Amino acid sequence: MAYLVLIVEVAVFTVVCTILVCTYVAIRRILFHPYSKIPGPFFAKVTNVYSAYHSWRGTMHLDVQICHQKYGDLIRYGPNQILTLYPPDMNAIYGHGKPFRKSKGYETMIPIPDGWSTMTSIDKTLHHNLRRVLRSGLTTESLARYEPAILRNLKIYFSQLTQERDGEGWSSTGDMRKWNLCLGFDTMAEFGLGLKTNLLSGPARDFVFPALHVHEKKMGLWEQLPILNDLGIGNLVSITFLLFSPRAKLFANWYQTFLEEAIATNTAKSSGIFGPPIQSGQGLLEKPGHNYAQMIGEGSFSTFSSADAYGIMISGFLHYLTQYPHVYEKLAVELRSKFRPGEEITWGPKLESSAYLRAVIDEVMRLLPPACGVHWRECERSGVTIGPDELSMPVGSDVGMSLFALFRDGRIFRKPVLFWPERWIPGTLPEAEYSLAKKMFTPFSVGPRNCAGGHVAIMMTSIAYTYILVNYEFRYDPEQEKATSSLWPNSSKEPGTQSELRFESHYSIAGWESGPFIQFQERK
Structure with missing residues (x-):
């Protein structure tokens, strides 16, 4: 009995001490923290569980936007985290030579110990070395060599989509979210590494994407709560x-095979644009930047993230053009005057000179930026300030900006939720307004940590959009609209949101589970 009483007393004492410590920490963070006067959600001032909750739920991009509308340009979004929407802070945080580095949350994204990639590396010197190797595979010559993979997979994509047709030649309705994930991965596996993953026509898609969906949601949660x-x-x-999910076991085996084939295919010579990091990781380059673990991290992260971004760009294109028929017609006239059905479409002067095509691409990226989440940066030295009132940043604290919220800021982008490619055509807007929008439109970020493959994304989407419009008519299936009614709207009750592509998360693979639902008719 005495032991039982002792155990109870220890338990009660532990609980009381825990409550007292938590209360002390909460009071200190709310009243006596350097950020105590910065507005923001109450619970965000106390704990990062607030942002972790929204990350897991898939509503972080919306919550950040709503918080900016409620509290202003500067928000306290965690005990030691500040969100800013003040335009000059973009360059002050992310620009060259600035005293910020990627936050500690990026460490949770590496697939294996020391498996840093260009996108996740925190150390600036390491990032420089990794990026140098990655960019060596993104040259004009390299892109031209592997470019045929883009068209090759588009043709497989449409051969699968149009197997069943009605009397007028319209295909059965396709759920583009599922098809475009497959298109993205098959294209980037071949374009990036020279591999045929065959997700468009094979059964592996049934376990690959659910596993990646769970992994990415977990990765978003871990980023907000690195202690986990x-x-x-x-x-x-x-x-x-792995113990309890058959799909997880299948994915683990598939992923291991994927890695082994990627290494074997790119050892003697590069077989895709991501070949150099594979060779670097094996010490085969004169100036290597990757070790073996970093080779794995780079190969996985670069292939998977770019694949999903490509798929999202295709989904956005199909959705918004069916919702805005005048854009569809205008772009169709431009592209169909340059190419005929069945003609090989390659990256070159005809595509590069298509001003309206580039405007459509930019507008899709504005409404569906490649990474909707917050790009957190850790302050490295004292004396650094942000915001219009020059808020002092303690060393070790995080600051970030949401591209999703920025690109829907009505002070910068007129009619922010309207899909309006003309905003990117010089002469449509007053020069000052146009210049500000161009300056703040940074879908690939700015500075030394911007996306190394931004020009590759423009090339790929230009080819894909042109191929689709030249060879096919497409339309939205209104009967399927109810299937997306439960998804989160992109914006909070703004005019024009009825024409939005709804999605579920600020992360990509978890972006939305279904839609848009599209039918295609081949052009002769």
Whole structure:
């Protein structure tokens, strides 16, 4: 009995101490923190669980936008995290030579210990070396060599989509979210590494994407609460999934095979634009930048993230053009005057000179930026300020900007939720307004950590959009609209949101689970 009483007393004492410590920490963070006067959600001032909740739920991009509308340009979004929407802060945080580095949350994104990639590396010197190797595969010569993979997979994509047709030649309705994930991965696996993953026509898609969906949601949660990763919970979750989920086991085997084939195919010579990091990781380059673990991280992250971004761009294109018929017609006239059905479409002067095509691409990226989440940066030295009132940043604190909120800021972009490619055509807007919009439109970020493959994304989407419009008519299936009614709207009750592509998350693979629903008719 005495032992039982002792155990109860220790438990009660532990609980009381925990409550007192938590209360002390909460009071300190609310009243005596350097950010105590910065407005923001109450619970965000106390704990990062607030942002982790929205990350897991898939509403972080919306919550950030709503918070900016409610609290202003500067928001306290965590005990040591500040969100800014003040335009000059874009360059002050992300520009060259600025005293910020990627936050500690990026460490939770590496697939294996030391498996840093160009996109996740925190150390600036390491990033420079990794990026140098990655960019060596993104030259004009390299892109031209592997470009045929883009058209090759588009043709497979449409051969699958149009197998069943009605009397007028219209295909059965396709769920573009599912098809475009497959298109993105098959294209980038071949274009990037010379691999044929065959997700468009094979059964692996049934277990690959659900596994990646769970992994990416977990990665978003871990980024907001790195302590979960530090405690080893990430490894525990992964082991549990492998023990109890048949799909997880299938994906693990598929992924291992993917890595082995990527290494074998790119050892003697590059077979795709991501070949140099593979060779670098094996010490085959004169100036290597990757070790073996970093080779794995680079190959996986670059291929998977670019694949999904490409798929999202196709989905956005199909959705918005069916919602805005005048844009469809205007772009169709421009592109069909340059190419005929069945003609090989390659990146060159005809595509590069298509002003309205580029305007449409930019407008899709504005409404569906490649990364809707917050790009957190950690302050490296004292004396740094942000915001119009020059808020001082303590060393080690995080600051970030949401491209989703920025690109829908009505002070910068007129009619922000309207799909209006003409805004990117010189002469449509007053010069000052046009210049500000161009300056703040940074879908690939700015500075030394911007996306190394931004020009590749423009090339790929230009070819894909042109191929689709030249060879096919397409239309939205209104009967399927109810299938997306439960998804989160992109904006909060703004005019024009009825024509939005709805999606579920600020992360890509988890972006939305279905839609748009499109039918195609081949042009002769």
